[in-house]
Amino acid sequence: MAKILHAKYMAKCIGCYSCMLACARVIRHSFSLSKSAIQIRTAGGLQSRFLADICRGCLDPACARACHCGALLPRSGGGVKFIPDKCMGCQDCVDACVVKTIRFDHESNKPVICIQCGTCTRFCPHQVITMEEREDGR
Template sequence: MAEAKILKAPGMAKCIGCYSCMLACARVIHNDYSPRRSAIQIRSTGGLQSSFLAVICRGCLKPACAEACPAEALVERPGGGVIFKKDLCTGCRKCVAACTVEAIFFDEDEKKPIVCIQCGTCTRYCPHQVITMEVRND
């Protein structure tokens, strides 16, 4: 069995803010064309010489979001992160509050969280290989 990989952003200095990763996640995973429906968010650090930062799931080994979910809609994923069982989700937002890196967003239309499932779709659309899927080394 292949080792589970997690999302990393080692090349943020190369990010040009094209949002291709966000659009890919929204389109392929969430069937939407809005970057607001992406589990990865690219943000500007601001200022005249701003750079970008990626708000991404860190693939926690003991995810606080899964522990906080009373409906067991989020369960630990082997290798880090979570598996999201959307049909079990009640929309209580406890996972959003529990995420230590604030990488779970809430879809007000669907009343469900937008959770990274560590699928790697975003990495395939990044033109500068800013984000990658890597075997956990910690």
């Protein structure tokens, strides 16, 4: 069964951005946090918690439906597979994302999109983000 990202332990997050750096470095070959598909941010205020903006791994991803060039394909178990060579840079996937976690990289003319690979989970020092099997129908 396919696994998807979960961030249910955000109370343990220390805001080290290791997950973001790992995603940007391994997937996008960049040291820029802006190239990460996962974004860690504060909820606001001096003593607030951290929040994770992550792909929810939709079973019927709107971003894939909006992609007319075949660069985004529904992934078994939820989320999408991204084929960069097919991407035309139209940004339709950015507009279609229901949780607004897809951003567009104007340097590469490609979306910054989570592929549910789990790289971020391997580099989180407190196991805040995990890969979990999706329960049927969720």
